[in-house]
Amino acid sequence: MSTPASQALDRTAVPWLFAAALVTTLPHFAHQAAWLSLLTGLTFAWGAWLWWKDQRLPGRWLLILLVIAACSSIFVEFRTLFGRDAGVAMLVIFMAMKLLELKSRRDGMVVVTLGYFLLLTHYFYSQSIPTGLWLLLAMWLVTATLIRLHGGPASTLRATLRYAALLSLQAVPFMLVLYLLFPRISGPLWGLPQDAHAGKTGLSETMSPGSIANLAQSAEIAFRVRFDGPLPPREKLYWRGPVMEQFDGTSWRPFPGRHVAERVEVISSPIGYETTLEAHNQRWLLALDAPTGLPAESALNGTLTAGVRQPITQRQRFRLAASLDYRFNASEDSAVLRRNLQLPAGRNPQSHALARQWQASEKTPAAIIAKAIALFGSRDFAYTLQPPLLGDNSIDQFLFQTKRGFCEHYAAAFVVLMRAAGIPARVVGGYQGGEANPLDGYLVVRQSDAHAWAEVWLEARGWVRVDPTAVVAPARIETGIADALPAGEPLPALIQLRADWLRDMRHRWEAINNAWNQQILGYDPQRQRELLTRLGLPDTDWGSLAIALGLACGLLLVAITGWTLYQRPRRDPATRLWHKALRQLARRQVNCAPWETPLAIARRVDAERPELAEAFRRVADAYLQARYGRPTNNLKNLKNLREALAQLPRWR
Amino acid sequence: MLGSKLSILAGHPRPLDGVLAAAGRVILGKDTEIRQALACLLAGGHLLIEDLPGMGKTTLAHALARLLGLQFSRIQFTSDLLPADITGVSIFDREKSEFRFLPGPVFAQLVLADEINRATPKTQSALLEAMEEGQVTSEGQTRDLPRPFFVIATQNPAHQIGTFALPESQLDRFLMRIELGYPERSAERALLAAGSQRVQADQLPAQLSADDLPALQREVAGIHAAEPLIDYVQALIDATRQNPAFQHGLSPRAGLALLAAARAWAWLSGRDMVLPDDVQAVLPAVARHRLRSAQGGGYASAEEIALLIRSVAIP
Numbered sequence: 001m002s003t004p005a006s007q008a009l010d011r012t013a014v015p016w017l018f019a020a021a022l023v024t025t026l027p028h029f030a031h032q033a034a035w036l037s038l039l040t041g042l043t044f045a046w047g048a049w050l051w052w053k054d055q056r057l058p059g060r061w062l063l064i065l066l067v068i069a070a071c072s073s074i075f076v077e078f079r080t081l082f083g084r085d086a087g088v089a090m091l092v093i094f095m096a097m098k099l100l101e102l103k104s105r106r107d108g109m110v111v112v113t114l115g116y117f118l119l120l121t122h123y124f125y126s127q128s129i130p131t132g133l134w135l136l137l138a139m140w141l142v143t144a145t146l147i148r149l150h151g152g153p154a155s156t157l158r159a160t161l162r163y164a165a166l167l168s169l170q171a172v173p174f175m176l177v178l179y180l181l182f183p184r185i186s187g188p189l190w191g192l193p194q195d196a197h198a199g200k201t202g203l204s205e206t207m208s209p210g211s212i213a214n215l216a217q218s219a220e221i222a223f224r225v226r227f228d229g230p231l232p233p234r235e236k237l238y239w240r241g242p243v244m245e246q247f248d249g250t251s252w253r254p255f256p257g258r259h260v261a262e263r264v265e266v267i268s269s270p271i272g273y274e275t276t277l278e279a280h281n282q283r284w285l286l287a288l289d290a291p292t293g294l295p296a297e298s299a300l301n302g303t304l305t306a307g308v309r310q311p312i313t314q315r316q317r318f319r320l321a322a323s324l325d326y327r328f329n330a331s332e333d334s335a336v337l338r339r340n341l342q343l344p345a346g347r348n349p350q351s352h353a354l355a356r357q358w359q360a361s362e363k364t365p366a367a368i369i370a371k372a373i374a375l376f377g378s379r380d381f382a383y384t385l386q387p388p389l390l391g392d393n394s395i396d397q398f399l400f401q402t403k404r405g406f407c408e409h410y411a412a413a414f415v416v417l418m419r420a421a422g423i424p425a426r427v428v429g430g431y432q433g434g435e436a437n438p439l440d441g442y443l444v445v446r447q448s449d450a451h452a453w454a455e456v457w458l459e460a461r462g463w464v465r466v467d468p469t470a471v472v473a474p475a476r477i478e479t480g481i482a483d484a485l486p487a488g489e490p491l492p493a494l495i496q497l498r499a500d501w502l503r504d505m506r507h508r509w510e511a512i513n514n515a516w517n518q519q520i521l522g523y524d525p526q527r528q529r530e531l532l533t534r535l536g537l538p539d540t541d542w543g544s545l546a547i548a549l550g551l552a553c554g555l556l557l558v559a560i561t562g563w564t565l566y567q568r569p570r571r572d573p574a575t576r577l578w579h580k581a582l583r584q585l586a587r588r589q590v591n592c593a594p595w596e597t598p599l600a601i602a603r604r605v606d607a608e609r610p611e612l613a614e615a616f617r618r619v620a621d622a623y624l625q626a627r628y629g630r631p632t633n634n635l636k637n638l639k640n641l642r643e644a645l646a647q648l649p650r651w652r
Numbered sequence: 653m654l655g656s657k658l659s660i661l662a663g664h665p666r667p668l669d670g671v672l673a674a675a676g677r678v679i680l681g682k683d684t685e686i687r688q689a690l691a692c693l694l695a696g697g698h699l700l701i702e703d704l705p706g707m708g709k710t711t712l713a714h715a716l717a718r719l720l721g722l723q724f725s726r727i728q729f730t731s732d733l734l735p736a737d738i739t740g741v742s743i744f745d746r747e748k749s750e751f752r753f754l755p756g757p758v759f760a761q762l763v764l765a766d767e768i769n770r771a772t773p774k775t776q777s778a779l780l781e782a783m784e785e786g787q788v789t790s791e792g793q794t795r796d797l798p799r800p801f802f803v804i805a806t807q808n809p810a811h812q813i814g815t816f817a818l819p820e821s822q823l824d825r826f827l828m829r830i831e832l833g834y835p836e837r838s839a840e841r842a843l844l845a846a847g848s849q850r851v852q853a854d855q856l857p858a859q860l861s862a863d864d865l866p867a868l869q870r871e872v873a874g875i876h877a878a879e880p881l882i883d884y885v886q887a888l889i890d891a892t893r894q895n896p897a898f899q900h901g902l903s904p905r906a907g908l909a910l911l912a913a914a915r916a917w918a919w920l921s922g923r924d925m926v927l928p929d930d931v932q933a934v935l936p937a938v939a940r941h942r943l944r945s946a947q948g949g950g951y952a953s954a955e956e957i958a959l960l961i962r963s964v965a966i967p
Contacts, residue, residue: 594965597928628878628925 009108013148014051017111018044020145021099023138024118025092031125033077036089039070043096050100058100066097088121108149115142129516140164173556181549183542184525202280203241203429203450208251209394212429213385213406216481218447221278222431223286224514225443228272234433235477236324238453238465239286239445241430243303249344250394252412252427254303262302264290267325276317276517283308285318286430286445289465290328293321303426304328304463317522330462332424337457340424348395348416355420365423365458369466372417375399376410376471383407383473383484407476410468411452424457428465433480439511448481574626577641581619584648588612598624611649618644668694668868668920671719671859678715678856679708679832681839688830688937689716689804691916693865694872697827697909698783698803700941707832709806713764714854716804720865721858723798725760727779729771731814735778739788753790758782761798761862765805769815779803780822800865820944827909828934829941829951875915876925883967884928885911888935891964892943897956899944910938928966935961 022044029037050057058066070093071081078086095114101107119135119142144164151160202222204211223239244252270292277285285298285306294306295318301307306320329336343352358371380403387405390397395416398409405413411427418425432451434443453467470477476484532538537548571579582592585601590608592601602620606613622644626637668690675686689712692699701709710726717724727738740756757763758779765779782788783803787796805826808815823829835843860868877885885907893901902910911926913934918926936957943952 593962595962597932597966599927599929624925624927628876628881628927630876630925631878 009102009105009149011051011054013108013145014102016145016148017102017108018048018051018099020115020138020142021095021111023134023141024115025095027122027125027131027134028088028092028118032089032092035073036077036092039073040092040096043093044099047096047099047102051102057103063097063101066100067094070094070097084124088124091118091121105149108145112142112146112149115145127521129513136168140168143167170560173560174553177549177552177556179523180528180531181545181552183545183549184523184528202278202282202447203286203431205242205282206251206253207244207408207412207427207429207452209387209390209398209405209409209412212408212450212452213387215450216385216406216448220447221510222280222445222447222449223275223277224517225273225275225288225434225445226441227443231436231443232271232324234479235470237433237443238289238428238451238467239431239434240289240291240305240428241282241284241286242428243305243455244427244429245303245339247342247344247412247416249347249392255339262300262304263329263331264292264304264323265327265330266290266292266323267327268323270321270323272319272321274317274319276315276514276522277312279312279314279316281311281313283311285312285320287320288322288324290323290326291320292323293319295319315517315521317518317524328462329457330460332457332462337424340426340457341419341422343416343419348393350393350396350400351413351416352420354399355417358417359421365421365456368421368423369418369456372414373466373468373471376414376468381405381410381472382486383469383476385485407469408452410472411454414454414466414468418454418456426455428453428455432467432477435480437507437511437514439507440514442511442514444510444514451476572627573638574623574641577638577645578619578623578627581616581623581645581648584650585609585612585616615644615648619648668859672920674719674856674859675712675715679712680842681836682708682712682832685830685832686712687917687920688828688934691913691920691934692828692937693720693802694869694919695827695909695912695916696800696869696873697912698805698825700823700826700829701804701806701832702809702829703806703832705808707834709832710764710766712832713762713804713806715856717762717764718854718856719859720762721861722761722800722802722865723862724762724764725757726764726766727757728766729768729775731770731772733771733775735775736790738775738778739782739790742791751791753793753795755795756788758788759795759797761800762802762804765803767808768805769807769818771816773816773819776816776818776822779805780825783825800862800869820942823941824903824905826941827913828937830937872916872919873912875918875923877911877915878925880967881926881928881931882911884964885914885931887964887967888931888960891960892939895960895963897946897959898952899946899949902939902942906939906942910935913938932961 025040029040049055071090074086074089074093075081078089080086081090091114095111095118098107098111098114102111115138119138122131122135125131140161141164144160147163147167148160203215242254245255246253272293273288275286285294285308287294287306290304291300291306294300298306298308298318355368358368362368362371382404383406384404385406387398387409388402390402395413398405399413399417408427415425415427429450429452431445431449432453433449434445436443451469453465453469455463455465457463467477473484532545532548537544578598582601585592585605588609590601590605592604596604598620602613602617605616609616619641622637622641626634626641629637672683672686672690675690676683679686689699689701693716701712703709713726714724716722727733736756738756738758740754740759742751742753744750745752763779768776768779782797786799786801787794789795807818834840889902889904889907889910892898895901910931914926914930917930917934918924921930936954939957939960940951940954943956944950945952945956
């Protein structure tokens with residue numbers, strides 16, 4: 001199939017298309033399967049080579065074969081052709097393959113359109129500042145490519161890029177209006193495919209030896225907190241996640257059944273704070289102990305964990321309050337107490353024996369707890385991210401042989417000892433501490449702050465927090481994990497930063513990111529309502545928002561059109577009258593090109609419409625006199641022109 | 653029937669209509685070219701006529717000199733012509749015991765430089781310097797050339813054997829370059845019937861005197877060019893710079909030349925204002941030798957100029 005010359009893609013436009021294809025697909029290489037990126041890269045290189053050597057493009061059958069091969073590889077990899085990952089992979093591959101059939105201008109337009117669409121797909125994966133900047137750049141280049149396709153080879157690189165930048169800048173007011181006024185809904189605008197939230201790191205619902213130590217090696221941010229008042233002391237910052245009451249000898253799980261309502265007695269006055277939770281795909285909020293005020297969508301679940309109905313699949317902001325000194329369930333349901341004394345039969349006999357020995361010798365639970373704390377406080381125990389592996393009797397092994405463990409080892413061992421000694425106890429998972437960013441005052445809590453501690457129930461005092469880690473490694477609670485661990489532990493470099501300027505840079509970057517998250521991405525229905533109320537539009541619903549949006553866009557369009565018209569060189573009155581005359585000619589099938597001189601037109605009228613010749617000559621003559629003559633008789637010339645035009649016979 | 657208001661389309665008769673008519677009787681069927689040559693001289697520019705030998709180049713130059721009453725001299729350029737053969741030499745006067753300057757043929761009001769591209773570049777540049785400066789420097793002494801001073805150079809097409817093509821910088825010194833081309837059938841028949849034209853050109857009566865010409869030139873320079881007309885000239889110049897058909901665009905000097913030539917054309921048409929028509933009429937003669945076609949590299953073709961005109965809207 002040959003392409004007509006007018007529709008053919010000129011050779012020099014091809015590098016533009018390659019550049020556009022590259023910038024729109026490149027960020028996907030970071031998270032795609034390696035073979036996919038390799039295939040895409042090879043296709044790019046092949047297309048580029050064919051262009052460079054001016055070779056024939058592959059034939060239609062080869063292309064069809066390639067498409068089938070690519071689709072089946074994607075199906076094999078993802079088991080589907082739909083969904084976020086498979087869909088994006090298809091688009092990327094197709095973009096690369098389109099570069100193998102760049103024959104006509106239409107093919108170029110397909111690349112540009114696909115490029116614009118691919119821009120959108122990057123937001124499925126990241127909404128960070130670097131992504132935004134990159135996509136801005138990519139949009140500029142794709143727009144420039146579009147202009148280049150229309151402009152032909154005469155347009156210079158500079159002019160093309162300038163024009164593209166100008167067009168993009170003109171879109172900014174519309175972007176702002178849409179951003180501010182487009183009806184916001186909680187959650188994503190359209191349902192993201194199921195696979196969109198896979199692979200989020202965070203605290204899980206079960207705890208086994210090593211699970212928190214693994215998490216602690218990630219520097220990812222779990223949540224950010226801004227306190228209304230001053231930052232509370234660090235050793236009080238226990239962010240509660242799941243409470244695990246069931247122990248099967250290896251791992252800890254929350255009790256799956258219903259909980260009775262909790263009774264919290266507030267001792268110190270509550271402090272308010274706002275937390276911005278990163279997506280963790282779980283149904284809890286990580287509230288500061290003990291929560292006294294919760295957002296509407298959340299409720300306490302009986303173990304003081306703030307639960308939510310839907311898993312948190314995107315970054316969300318909540319307003320909470322907490323009382324740092326509290327009494328929790330001073331009188332507890334007997335079923336709960338029984339549950340928290342259960343231990344798997346036949347496991348960890350040594351620990352059981354030790355605990356029973358304490359129970360016999362000590363009179364009060366407090367004394368037994370003190371015994372256990374004293375045990376961990378002895379020099380033998382070490383705090384490490386790399387504890388040895390443990391077998392079936394994990395608690396015995398840990399307490400009497402290895403004596404090296406991370407917080408989950410200490411919490412689990414402590415709870416087992418307490419239960420064996422007849423004191424109701426359970427493990428609490430969550431985060432401890434956090435790092436205050438001096439630049440924006442936010443407290444940043446990372447995965448490396450993940451922690452596990454114990455809770456024991458004492459008569460009249462209720463559930464009391466006991467953190468054995470605080471005994472083994474006091475620095476963990478007081479200053480953070482980096483100081484608590486001996487040198488050489490596999491902590492992320494970001495957390496170990498000792499150099500002040502590096503730490504400062506990290507703070508700066510995180511403060512910028514946080515501002516972006518809070519101000520730009522965190523613009524939710526609530527904030528939109530606040531803004532609209534401030535603009536004098538309280539109680540807006542979808543309908544009125546749509547009207548406001550339409551009005552704002554319409555006003556903008558009118559303003560821009562007005563400005564453009566104002567900027568346009570104004571036609572002088574003579575030319576306006578002359579064009580009137582030309583329209584009269586056009587109605588009589590005498591069409592004039594913009595380069596035709598009035599004299600040439602008059603001569604044509606002589607030949608083609610002799611009945612008009614005399615009258616039209618008068619018009620042309622008056623126009624020339626008014627437009628090109630000396631400006632001394634302007635008014636008289638114009639009057640002549642008007643009279644001549646009036647005498648031109650009207651067409652009916 | 654057409655009243656005084658219709659002066660633009662009707663036009664006024666001008667004294668040079670007689671010159672045009674007389675020249676047209678000698679060089680048959682070439683009215684446009686004669687008019688262009690005359691416009692060139694009125695605009696104060698030098699003229700390059702390029703065509704095959706025997707097309708009437710020399711006759712045209714001769715006729716113009718006679719009709720305008722200009723003092724005429726002719727230099728036949730050959731490959732052994734020296735600069736001094738043009739500018740003149742100093743010889744020793746024994747009686748007065750001093751050197752006396754014998755002016756060369758360039759000291760004339762209208763110089764016909766015949767087949768200029770047959771001479772060496774050194775000799776060519778001697779003439780071109782005189783064209784540019786209006787004076788001649790010989791043996792350390794500078795001498796003014798007579799006023800008015802015109803050069804009509806003729807050249808054979810560059811691909812002919814034994815020619816030195818003029819460089820672009822020197823081509824730029826010619827306001828206009830025209831081609832005569834073969835005469836039409838009827839004109840050629842009349843020519844064959846009337847015999848040698850050269851004789852007739854010599855016999856043409858002068859219609860003006862050399863003193864009239866500067867006054868006419870001043871009148872031409874005063875022709876009105878309105879703002880929209882200047883805009884049009886600028887748009888055309890700009891279009892040559894944007895148009896990929898040309899290797900490079902027109903210079904600002906070429907823009908001035910275009911406007912000057914258009915003024916002369918308007919004056920010859922009996923108007924006191926320049927119209928876009930005048931610009932379009934002189935554009936090929938002014939622009940073609942100053943532009944290089946992107947394809948082939950020779951002068952821009954007449955078709956390319958026509959397309960250029962069609963690409964620019966009249967403001």
